[in-house]
Amino acid sequence: MRSYPFSAIVGSDDLALALVLAAVSPEIGGVLVRGEKGTAKTTMVRGLAAVLPPLQVVDGCRFSCDPLTPDPQCPDGPHRNPAGSPRPARLVELPVGATEDRVIGSLDLEQALGSGRVAYQPGLLAAAHRGILYVDEVNLLHDHLVDLLLDAVAMGRSTVEREGVSVAHASRVVLIGTMNPEEGELRPQLLDRFGLAVEVSAPREVSVRAEIIRRRLAYERDPDRFAAEYDRCEEDLGHRILSARSLLPSVKLDGPQLVKIARVCAGFEVDGMRADIVTARAARAHAAWHARVRVEKADLRAAARLALPHRRRRNPFDTPGLDEELLNRLLEEDDEDPDPEAGPSTSSGHDSRAEPGEEHDSPAEAGEDHLSTGSGHDPTNSGHDSPAEAGENHLSTGSEHDSTSSGHDRTKSGHDSTGSGRDSDPSASTGAGSGVVARAGGTYRTRRLVAPGIGTGEAGRRSRALTSSGRRIGATPRLAPGSLHLPATIRAAAPHQANRGRAAGILRFAGPDLRRAETEGRESNLVLMAVDASGSMAARRRMEAVKSAALSLLLDAYQRRDKVGLITFRGGSATLALHPTSSVEAAARRLDALPAGGRTPLAEGLLCAADTLRREQIKDPRRRPLLVVVTDGRATAGPDAVARSRLAADLVRRMGAASVVVDCETGRYTLGLAAVLCAHLAGQYVRVEEVAADTILSAVARGRAAS
Numbered sequence: 001m002r003s004y005p006f007s008a009i010v011g012s013d014d015l016a017l018a019l020v021l022a023a024v025s026p027e028i029g030g031v032l033v034r035g036e037k038g039t040a041k042t043t044m045v046r047g048l049a050a051v052l053p054p055l056q057v058v059d060g061c062r063f064s065c066d067p068l069t070p071d072p073q074c075p076d077g078p079h080r081n082p083a084g085s086p087r088p089a090r091l092v093e094l095p096v097g098a099t100e101d102r103v104i105g106s107l108d109l110e111q112a113l114g115s116g117r118v119a120y121q122p123g124l125l126a127a128a129h130r131g132i133l134y135v136d137e138v139n140l141l142h143d144h145l146v147d148l149l150l151d152a153v154a155m156g157r158s159t160v161e162r163e164g165v166s167v168a169h170a171s172r173v174v175l176i177g178t179m180n181p182e183e184g185e186l187r188p189q190l191l192d193r194f195g196l197a198v199e200v201s202a203p204r205e206v207s208v209r210a211e212i213i214r215r216r217l218a219y220e221r222d223p224d225r226f227a228a229e230y231d232r233c234e235e236d237l238g239h240r241i242l243s244a245r246s247l248l249p250s251v252k253l254d255g256p257q258l259v260k261i262a263r264v265c266a267g268f269e270v271d272g273m274r275a276d277i278v279t280a281r282a283a284r285a286h287a288a289w290h291a292r293v294r295v296e297k298a299d300l301r302a303a304a305r306l307a308l309p310h311r312r313r314r315n316p317f318d319t320p321g322l323d324e325e326l327l328n329r330l331l332e333e334d335d336e337d338p339d340p341e342a343g344p345s346t347s348s349g350h351d352s353r354a355e356p357g358e359e360h361d362s363p364a365e366a367g368e369d370h371l372s373t374g375s376g377h378d379p380t381n382s383g384h385d386s387p388a389e390a391g392e393n394h395l396s397t398g399s400e401h402d403s404t405s406s407g408h409d410r411t412k413s414g415h416d417s418t419g420s421g422r423d424s425d426p427s428a429s430t431g432a433g434s435g436v437v438a439r440a441g442g443t444y445r446t447r448r449l450v451a452p453g454i455g456t457g458e459a460g461r462r463s464r465a466l467t468s469s470g471r472r473i474g475a476t477p478r479l480a481p482g483s484l485h486l487p488a489t490i491r492a493a494a495p496h497q498a499n500r501g502r503a504a505g506i507l508r509f510a511g512p513d514l515r516r517a518e519t520e521g522r523e524s525n526l527v528l529m530a531v532d533a534s535g536s537m538a539a540r541r542r543m544e545a546v547k548s549a550a551l552s553l554l555l556d557a558y559q560r561r562d563k564v565g566l567i568t569f570r571g572g573s574a575t576l577a578l579h580p581t582s583s584v585e586a587a588a589r590r591l592d593a594l595p596a597g598g599r600t601p602l603a604e605g606l607l608c609a610a611d612t613l614r615r616e617q618i619k620d621p622r623r624r625p626l627l628v629v630v631t632d633g634r635a636t637a638g639p640d641a642v643a644r645s646r647l648a649a650d651l652v653r654r655m656g657a658a659s660v661v662v663d664c665e666t667g668r669y670t671l672g673l674a675a676v677l678c679a680h681l682a683g684q685y686v687r688v689e690e691v692a693a694d695t696i697l698s699a700v701a702r703g704r705a706a707s
Helices: 013-024 041-051 100-104 109-114 143-155 188-193 206-221 223-228 231-250 255-267 274-289 297-307 324-332 486-496 535-559 584-592 602-619 641-654 673-681 700-706
Strands: 031-035 055-058 084-087 091-093 132-136 157-162 165-170 174-179 196-200 459-467 471-477 515-523 526-532 563-570 573-581 625-631 658-663 684-687
Touching: 013 031, 013 041, 013 174, 013 196, 013 231, 013 274, 013 297, 031 041, 041 091, 041 132, 041 174, 041 231, 100 143, 143 157, 143 174, 143 188, 188 274, 196 297, 206 223, 231 274, 255 274, 255 297, 255 324, 274 297, 297 324, 486 515, 526 535, 526 573, 526 602, 535 563, 535 584, 535 625, 563 584, 563 602, 573 584, 573 602, 602 625, 602 641, 625 673, 641 673, 658 673, 673 684
Parallel strands: 031 174, 031 196, 091 132, 132 174, 526 563, 526 625, 625 658, 658 684
Antiparallel strands: 055 084, 157 165, 459 515, 471 515, 563 573
């Protein structure tokens, strides 16, 4: 069955442009696609692979060397007068659970143990050379693997130095990563390493959504017939990519254009120089795509819209986006013809006073076929000419308004409690009511809180654990997957050589000899926050400090790659406001809009936490939990509220969950109820004003020992 055609995908103009530019110039550094589920991210990547021009490769070369310019350092070389054969460009998909050995390659154990010869077994980076390396859910991939991939893409070579292997090979790939932000974000340092980034979402126009449904149903009825209708579009697109690649070395980027790039990047206050370099590369690729040999303002605008938005984020709570008006002002500064009465520039064919939404075709663009992503008819369902015959195909040049620029700013979402017009203590309310929404203060760096003991969870940055990477602490019999500990394996086999008919120079191994390297690193945890949002928390502006502390702890969880969940309790019940997820951005939105008021159902909050921890233990038994209860310790809702809250705390303690109690009680006279709650939980006690102080114990284990 043929794959869904790239040119038949509707409503993803920015993504189509970014993928094409990366295919024209892999030096751009890859494309990160951020978007909600069901937006054809994977379908579009697979469609791009199908339209890439075929390659000529050296016969028998495992590294796909070009016969015309073979790699002089190819591990399978040297290639002298090599013969070549054509093959399609590869799409190599990297699974989330891939190990470092699978990505970069490693020692060929079959040859090493059988013949005693040190040989290199290529990995996925070698297989993807001159093709596409696709990582779905790249935000769930281990950070060190993402670093490794991006380094190889940036340098164009992959270097392997491990287990007696020293190999370097070409790795010129188009790296494409997709992710759903609801499942967690990439660190800003990793975001910066992706050349281009695109935010995709389902179109809201009814006509476009209807066209998507119609085309998809037509494809499912007869995939081969549907794809055949787009054959001419796909062929033209492949030829155009090939032509752009050939033209790219001739595209000139003049000094004034370099100044504009530097001005734009400085104006948007992006860190480092990578943004400037990527924007320059993308602008040249955009010009080559439009058959121009000189970079123009339209090329700079399109490149900046794809290269800058994800580099403007300072923390995970910032909304990615680009101010289109600021971009236009920066591009218009110091133009050669600033006179408003003057006509358009004769060198570019564009009006320097154009509005952001306007688009002007240069002579090179006039009359050319474009790739449709939104307005074409289904050729299998109408009497119209096919898209290839009608010439209706169009690929966006990036001048439309960036939808991400209108994203909601988290810091503006809350309402100031001082504007509510209420001077009385909100704790007087007996029900949940509408509550008072207090705006959070600034975030700050917190001390690391860890789960006790040594776990075996997913790699992260919080608690000690036995992980697949880290400090090697020993070796165990290889009964489970893991990297081979070669010295320990040799030591285990050595005493048995006499009984195995030892021959000169040959070491014979058996299955029981194999040893697995045991390494200790850090794991990520489930950080479940239970936040008291009752009326007593709203008194004396406590909620501002509470939200600030909670957001700081969320930011710390993001940096340590934890899953987070959020429980709020007020009035007469508790609510699981956010199911455990890797998206701290979603947790921050819930917390920022959290109102305060009503009585304090502390027992219900703890029982909700116990139920959530129990379910998460079944779904993910390796991930250890850390419960953070943010409260003043009062319990006022329901019969025997105090006694029930302490019974609920005892239940959480018996489950074995590590806990931290953040005491939010303020004032000269305090009741000390949070400390009593902490004793029942056998957890770590911290006052809210000490969350960022050096007096916090860095380990929950110490709190356990003290109790």
